[in-house]
Amino acid sequence: MAPTVLHLRAEDKPLEHRSALTPTTTRALISAGYKVNVERSPTSAIRKRIFDDSEFEKAGATLVPEGSWVDIPSDHLVIGLKELDETKDFPLKHSHVTFAHCFKNQGGWEKALGRWSRGGGVLYDLEFLQDDKGRRVAAFEHPDGTPLPGVDEFTDGKGYYVSEDEMLQQIRGDVARGEKIAGRRPRVLIIGALGRCGRGAVDACVKAGCEDILRWDMAETAKGGPFTEIVESDIFINCIYLSEEIAPFVNMDSLKGSNRKLSVVCDVSCDTSNPHNPIPIYNANSTFDKPTIQLSLSNPPLSVISIDHLPSLLPAESSDAFSNDLLPSMLEIQNRSSHPVWQRAEELFRKKVATLPAELQKVEHDEHV
Known part of the structure; x- marks a missing residue:
């Protein structure tokens, strides 16, 4: 059986230096039989990932071009942190593990969620990955919110x-x-x-x-x-x-x-x-x-x-803590159709999609992928 392929995308958001996967958790996933592709870090200083590309390569990952996730096979899983570029609207055919901020009726939620519905993809929202007791499996704890100057x-x-x-x-x-x-x-x-x-x-x-x-x-x-x-x-x-x-x-x-x-x-x-x-x-x-x-x-x-x-x-410390907490669930993502954490996340996605206007629920051809 071919290994499950995880694709770590580069972040779009300016001044976002964190990473959902770290070199350490990447190594653990590869040791468990996953194939991990990592998009090269953006060269722009305001979007550069805190971990060097070479660290992921040493962990066994394959480095791929920035933004290449849009063209990968539909069965590859796209891993990220912050919401996708809001200026783009093409349908999403992949399963994404990311924060999307569209399940609580935030401004623009229909457009954001509708991209997965229209493309036939699935959103596993990191905010709603929960254990059997209803607790989030991973969440960012730091920094604390102490007020800071520029x-x-x-x-x-x-x-x-x-x-x-x-x-x-x-x-x-x-x-x-x-x-x-x-x-x-x-x-x-x-x-x-x-x-x-x-x-x-x-x-x-x-x-x-x-x-x-x-x-x-x-x-x-x-x-x-x-x-x-x-x-x-x-x-x-x-x-x-x-x-x-x-x-x-x-x-x-x-x-x-x-x-x-x-x-x-x-x-x-x-x-x-x-x-x-x-x-x-x-x-x-x-x-x-x-x-x-x-x-x-x-x-x-x-x-x-x-x-x-x-x-x-604090991109290094916060990424390490978050990714380590997420790792046990990521190790089970190949069994997402039967694993409770991923089952619940997909059920919630389907429930939210059902509240979309009918025109946003229709699967359509995506010329970008």
Whole structure:
């Protein structure tokens, strides 16, 4: 029997340096009998993969041209991280393992999901790969969401940090400078503090020198917002996994009181285009080169950080952690028709496709493949 072929695509998103597969997990997959093709890393500095092509080659992978996934046989599986280029609309005939951000009625979800429906392909959305207890099999935990100035200024133009220590060194300096000005260290409120991302936020805030940290999760938010505790904190970090409509944690009316100390909101969850976004005070994502959105408020000014791929600040560490967590499921992907993780993911895909307008469900010929 011919081996199952996995095709790791290059990422389209600017300043995305992470990788769904690492040289280590690639080696493990090849040892298990898979064939792994890896697209060469983009030469552009803003899209260059954190791992060198040579590392994948040494692990046993075959290097192939960037963007070649569109022309590979339909039975090859395409592996990636961030959503595909939104400017392209040709139907997708392959099975893709990636984050697509189209299962929760986000803006443009019909167009994104319809590409797989029209092409006869399948989307195994990484956000919805779950074990038997309903927990995600892999999720990005770092970085934490601690507010950061423009990244290039502090990373020698790389756009990312080589290590957590490098990032924390810079943040500790920022906290110390702020303490001199304010006469105290900031109070931080983290919602989702018991989850993967939230635990990372707490850990990094502690390492950065923040001592007054409110750790909130479902019990603390059960009464429904908006919450005055957020407004009275200096920094609010949102790390929840939004699965249903909930009352806003904070809104523009709650920010107008005289008791506001809040000056930074870091929305790690970034449900910007979700109709149930619990932080409806902004409507656009920020970027690594322009990491903050300034709201029309003063005394104090209020900035929002809403970078939707924040873990790419630590691309090596976050890729290693995510890919290692994903590996047990990837080792079973050749048995996806019977393996529970992949079965559930495909069933969810079919269920979501059934909600598409009829014209987007029709399989059509794709001249690109």
